[in-house]
Amino acid sequence: MAAYGHISFLSSYSVLPSFKGVDDVLSLDISSQEPLFATNFHSFRIITAYLTNTRDHWVCLVSPETLFAALEVPLLVVGDINIHNALSDPIRSLSPGEIVSSTPYFEKAAQAGLALLNPHGEYTRFPLTGKARPSVLDLSFANPHLLPMVQGLEVSHPSTGFDHVPIRINLAPPTLIPSPRHPRWADTDWEPLAPILKEFKVPPAPSCPSLADLDSWLAGSLDRPPALLKEHTRVSRPSHHSKPWWSPHLTTLRREFHTAARMARKHGTPTLRDVANISKAGYFKAIKTAKTKHWSSFLLGATPQSLWTAKRFA
Amino acid sequence: MNKVLLDHFFPPKEAFSPPPRLRPYKKAPPLTGEEISTALSQCSPISAPGPDGVPNSTWKQVNKINPFLLLQIFSPLVSLGYHPAALKGSNGIVLDKPGKPSYESPASFRIMFLIHAFSKILDRIIASRLLLVARSKGLLHLNQCGSLPGLSTYDAVLTLCNDEKTMQRPRLKVSSLFLDIKAGFDNVDNSTLARILREGGIPPYLISGVSLFLGERSCTLVFQGAPGTPARVNVGAPQGSPISPLLFLLYVAPLHFGIPQGLMIS
Numbered sequence: 001m002a003a004y005g006h007i008s009f010l011s012s013y014s015v016l017p018s019f020k021g022v023d024d025v026l027s028l029d030i031s032s033q034e035p036l037f038a039t040n041f042h043s044f045r046i047i048t049a050y051l052t053n054t055r056d057h058w059v060c061l062v063s064p065e066t067l068f069a070a071l072e073v074p075l076l077v078v079g080d081i082n083i084h085n086a087l088s089d090p091i092r093s094l095s096p097g098e099i100v101s102s103t104p105y106f107e108k109a110a111q112a113g114l115a116l117l118n119p120h121g122e123y124t125r126f127p128l129t130g131k132a133r134p135s136v137l138d139l140s141f142a143n144p145h146l147l148p149m150v151q152g153l154e155v156s157h158p159s160t161g162f163d164h165v166p167i168r169i170n171l172a173p174p175t176l177i178p179s180p181r182h183p184r185w186a187d188t189d190w191e192p193l194a195p196i197l198k199e200f201k202v203p204p205a206p207s208c209p210s211l212a213d214l215d216s217w218l219a220g221s222l223d224r225p226p227a228l229l230k231e232h233t234r235v236s237r238p239s240h241h242s243k244p245w246w247s248p249h250l251t252t253l254r255r256e257f258h259t260a261a262r263m264a265r266k267h268g269t270p271t272l273r274d275v276a277n278i279s280k281a282g283y284f285k286a287i288k289t290a291k292t293k294h295w296s297s298f299l300l301g302a303t304p305q306s307l308w309t310a311k312r313f314a
Numbered sequence: 315m316n317k318v319l320l321d322h323f324f325p326p327k328e329a330f331s332p333p334p335r336l337r338p339y340k341k342a343p344p345l346t347g348e349e350i351s352t353a354l355s356q357c358s359p360i361s362a363p364g365p366d367g368v369p370n371s372t373w374k375q376v377n378k379i380n381p382f383l384l385l386q387i388f389s390p391l392v393s394l395g396y397h398p399a400a401l402k403g404s405n406g407i408v409l410d411k412p413g414k415p416s417y418e419s420p421a422s423f424r425i426m427f428l429i430h431a432f433s434k435i436l437d438r439i440i441a442s443r444l445l446l447v448a449r450s451k452g453l454l455h456l457n458q459c460g461s462l463p464g465l466s467t468y469d470a471v472l473t474l475c476n477d478e479k480t481m482q483r484p485r486l487k488v489s490s491l492f493l494d495i496k497a498g499f500d501n502v503d504n505s506t507l508a509r510i511l512r513e514g515g516i517p518p519y520l521i522s523g524v525s526l527f528l529g530e531r532s533c534t535l536v537f538q539g540a541p542g543t544p545a546r547v548n549v550g551a552p553q554g555s556p557i558s559p560l561l562f563l564l565y566v567a568p569l570h571f572g573i574p575q576g577l578m579i580s
Contacts, residue, residue, distance in 0.1 A: 197379045197380045198379060202387055205390035
């Protein structure tokens with residue numbers, strides 16, 4: 001197993017192997033004196049895993065615990081460990097053996113908070129012989145610290161002649177775009193608005209108008225009532241403080257949960273129901289963990305003056 | 315992708331040319347407050363709002379406060395047989411049809427239009443008047459059950475079963491032929507529909523309102539990565555408008571009436 005880095009990259013970052021004595025795993029710690037991806041992190045870890053050929057069978061001897069650890073630095077786990085799961089390949093008909101071999105890896109990844117980056121069902125291996133079917137074999141996982149930096153995973157690059165397609169994972173500083181403001185129609189202030197609406201007079205329409213005359217009359221008559229309504233309706237102010245515990249990781253888990261639940265509802269097989277249950281448990285557990293973590297950090301930073309604020313929230 | 319979807323769902327057609335000057339139709343019955351209240355009561359309060367963003371529930375409240383406001387705006391439109399250009403814009407939400415093996419063709423998607431709530435109220439008023447006249451003139455075939463008040467697919471199935479059993483009783487051989495009109499709403503032609511309505515004796519103010527409603531519409535497709543620019547649409551009845559199902563029924567009614575006597579199709 002080998003890793004290649006561009007010379008310009010290596011002149012700016014230090015790359016050190018972090019695993020020793022484990023076969024089929026290459027782990028690299030990439031560090032920099034400058035903060036990475038506009039965050040407070042100065043290093044991140046990439047783990048890549050592969051298979052061992054034992055008696056003409058390719059098997060993964062790397063344990064889930066080795067691959068998926070809960071780290072306090074950004075972590076990217078990639079590799080072909082020959083596992084098939086409904087979360088990565090929803091339309092594949094899975095054998096019991098495939099389920100048994102893949103479930104521990106996906107469960108451990110969920111427990112450690114790692115999310116699958118592969119787009120559901122996008123094949124990464126196209127067998128050259130034509131006997132076997134295409135599959136989603138090359139999996140990529142990111143932990144919550146790295147997930148905001150993941151801009152996408154592309155598998156649409158030209159083939160290199162190998163049966164696995166090239167994969168590009170784009171990492172960049174996260175961009176936080178607040179949701180657009182929209183009127184909260186349930187909170188329209190009718191009290192001051194009602195007298196204005198009662199007094200509102202529509203100017204008389206022209207008798208034999210041209211289309212332009214009629215449209216200009218309508219523009220005056222049609223635009224004013226919605227404008228009045230919007231003036232007297234509160235606007236939602238979505239901000240990053242409204243749910244400070246929410247993270248892109250939770251967004252990914254929510255998407256996975258809804259995809260798995262939809263598949264389970266549609267096909268109703270026991271396997272898909274199990275996958276949906278695992279996704280559901282992982283998603284809600286992650287919400288609970290995120291809330292607890294946020295509350296703990298709030299309490300840690302609390303001052304004697306903010307005691308009553310904390311009590312109000314408790 | 316935006317262009318492929320637009321070309322598929324709205325193939326280029328000759329633009330509709332409205333009259334240069336409008337005159338009030340003297341035979342058009344004056345609009346009443348009850349008609350507006352009835353139309354509003356049929357509007358779902360949780361229906362997705364159109365481009366203006368104002369939901370039906372808010373317009374219901376406005377009508378309670380000042381019942382003359384909507385009446386004063388809609389009355390000239392009904393008497394002139396006009397559908398304003400300002401209300402013909404819509405957002406077209408692109409939805410994928412479930413269960414398709416591939417989503418590489420635009421035929422694997424359907425478009426749902428989000429129309430101005432204001433336009434929907436006007437459409438309901440015109441639809442209720444048009445339905446009344448169409449039924450009185452016998453423009454709708456008895457076998458047409460969909461999208462009509464008091465009738466449903468359940469009635470169509472019951473009629474089919476009844477007809478089959480009636481014919482099976484004297485040991486006659488019965489066969490059923492089911493037809494599906496592909497992209498029905500999207501292919502309603504404005505000039506053909508106007509001709510059908512004219513030949514059916516529909517009042518001119520309603521024909522004018524329908525023609526102006528269908529002609530020169532604009533649609534902004536909404537999907538991830540869409541350019542967000544409105545495109546001209548000159549074909550089809552917009553799915554999402556309350557009047558579109560009735561217009562489609564009137565459009566295909568000649569097919570039902572064209573079946574030779576002695577051959578029954580349910």
